[in-house]
Amino acid sequence: MTRAYIGLGANLGPREVTILRAVDLLAAADGVSVVQVSQLRETDPVGVVDQPAFLNGVVAVETTLDARALLDTLLEIERELGRVRAERWGPRTVDLDLLVFGEETIDESGLTVPHPRLAERRFALEPLAELTPDLVVPGLGRVSETLAELD
Ligand code: PH2
Ligand code: MG
Ligand code: MG
Numbered sequence: 001m002t003r004a005y006i007g008l009g010a011n012l013g014p015r016e017v018t019i020l021r022a023v024d025l026l027a028a029a030d031g032v033s034v035v036q037v038s039q040l041r042e043t044d045p046v047g048v049v050d051q052p053a054f055l056n057g058v059v060a061v062e063t064t065l066d067a068r069a070l071l072d073t074l075l076e077i078e079r080e081l082g083r084v085r086a087e088r089w090g091p092r093t094v095d096l097d098l099l100v101f102g103e104e105t106i107d108e109s110g111l112t113v114p115h116p117r118l119a120e121r122r123f124a125l126e127p128l129a130e131l132t133p134d135l136v137v138p139g140l141g142r143v144s145e146t147l148a149e150l151d
Contacts (some may be wrong), residue, residue: 001062002104004070007097007115007124007129008040008057015055016040018081018094020046025061025077036060038127046123047089047095058099058127069113074098099124103141105138114138119146 006026007018019040025033040057063070074096081094099115106113114137118124125147128135133144140146 001064002102003035004061004067004098004102005100005128005135006059006061006074007095007099007127008055008059009095009097009123010093011045011052011054011093012093019055019057022077022081022094022096025080026059026061026073029073029077031064033062034059034072035062036131038130041123041127043123046121048087050052051091054123056123056127058124058131058132067098067104067106067113068108068111070097070101086122097124099128100135100137105139114140122147122150127149 008022010018023034023037026032036088037059038057040055043054043056045054065073078094078096083093097115098113099118101113104113118137119140125143129143129147135143139142
């Protein structure tokens with residue numbers, strides 16, 4: 001069993017409904033159980049700033065899957081919820097990002113864990129700290145401290 005943390009984001013359509021459906025689909029996926037869901041918060045877009053505000057959160061899961069299989073599950077749920085891949089960092093109906101996968105560090109094509117931009121992203125760190133401030137992220141350290149360094 002591995003504890004993993006998944007970033008939730010949406011900035012098109014009925015954002016909250018879509019994110020909650022994504023959490024339901026995750027809970028229904030083989031080998032995945034949802035253990036915690038953070039509050040969802042509205043955040044200003046980062047990167048490409050000329051796009052609608054996001055709703056962001058984080059979900060904690062326990063999984064028997066390996067990281068690649070969990071990532072495939074996330075991409076499948078994104079597809080099921082109607083995500084169309086267009087502009088990088090552009091608007092999306094739903095975005096599920098594998099932020100942390102146990103204590104693993106992975107750098108493969110399409111799969112980098114911990115998420116390479118986690119330390120810079122308040123919209124991911126804040127809800128992660130809400131769930132697990134004392135989590136030590138491989139290569140980054142304690143979530144609460146990484147968040148404090150952004151301030
Ligand atoms: N996701 C991005 C790019 N910018 N900004 C916010 N506020 N929230 C996001 O989830 C987000 C973003 C790429 O995935
Ligand atoms: Mg993302
Ligand atoms: Mg993504």
